[in-house]
Amino acid sequence: DTGVSQDPRHKITKRGQNVTFRCDPISEHNRLYWYRQTLGQGPEFLTYFQNEAQLEKSRLLSDRFSAERPKGSFSTLEIQRTEQGDSAMYLCASSLELGTQETQYFGPGTRLLVL
Amino acid sequence: AQSVAQPEDQVNVAEGNPLTVKCTYSVSGNPYLFWYVQYPNRGLQFLLKYITGDNLVKGSYGFEAEFNKSQTSFHLKKPSALVSDSALYFCAVRFFKAAGNKLTFGGGTRVLVKP
Numbered sequence: 001d002t003g004v005s006q007d008p009r010h011k012i013t014k015r016g017q018n019v020t021f022r023c024d025p026i027s028e029h030n031r032l033y034w035y036r037q038t039l040g041q042g043p044e045f046l047t048y049f050q051n052e053a054q055l056e057k058s059r060l061l062s063d064r065f066s067a068e069r070p071k072g073s074f075s076t077l078e079i080q081r082t083e084q085g086d087s088a089m090y091l092c093a094s095s096l097e098l099g100t101q102e103t104q105y106f107g108p109g110t111r112l113l114v115l
Numbered sequence: 116a117q118s119v120a121q122p123e124d125q126v127n128v129a130e131g132n133p134l135t136v137k138c139t140y141s142v143s144g145n146p147y148l149f150w151y152v153q154y155p156n157r158g159l160q161f162l163l164k165y166i167t168g169d170n171l172v173k174g175s176y177g178f179e180a181e182f183n184k185s186q187t188s189f190h191l192k193k194p195s196a197l198v199s200d201s202a203l204y205f206c207a208v209r210f211f212k213a214a215g216n217k218l219t220f221g222g223g224t225r226v227l228v229k230p
Binding site for chain 2: 004031042043045091095100101103109
């Protein structure tokens with residue numbers, strides 16, 4: 001399967017713990033996006049990388065959230081001191097920079113439950 | 116600010132009947148519009164997009180969408196629905212700019228196709 005992969009698919013943690021998610025984009029895709037989807041809502045943009053550079057961050061991304069893409073390939077999203085409000089599906093998407101024709105392809109998501 | 120609205124939380128249709136999922140948008144400049152589908156416990160799958168050109172866009176699995184600039188709409192259609200089309204459908208808009216291409220999603224429409 002050469003699509004976007006995410007690990008883990010599910011994560012249950014206790015409030016106050018740190019969690020880290022991984023995203024592996026489609027190979028050769030130079031752009032990578034993170035979104036958050038809460039139950040019954042559409043995905044909301046969190047942050048975006050072009051190669052290894054983090055170019056845009058949403059106001060939703062509090063200082064407890066950090067994302068990296070150190071070698072311009074896979075990316076990690078870390079949440080420190082988790083809160084119950086962080087419970088959501090975290091989606092990763094990748095794309096190839098093609099100007100107006102760019103299309104984002106999504107992974108299966110990581111579902112986080114904070115107890 | 117760009118936004119997307121999906122006025123129907125759920126659409127029920129009998130198998131074999133036409134399916135329409137509504138989407139309206141608000142964006143400054145030229146809109147780039149997308150439809151994605153989400154099956155249970157899965158990520159979003161790309162269906163189709165409108166960038167420019169012909170207002171009728173054909174996509175995957177027999178879906179098509181019509182861009183209407185005067186009504187600022189981008190409704191998704193399928194002439195004959197299948198039970199397997201039952202899923203959550205999201206409309207999204209992107210405003211093209213050099214520094215990022217985040218998607219803004221609607222709230223989603225659940226489609227239930229009954230045999």
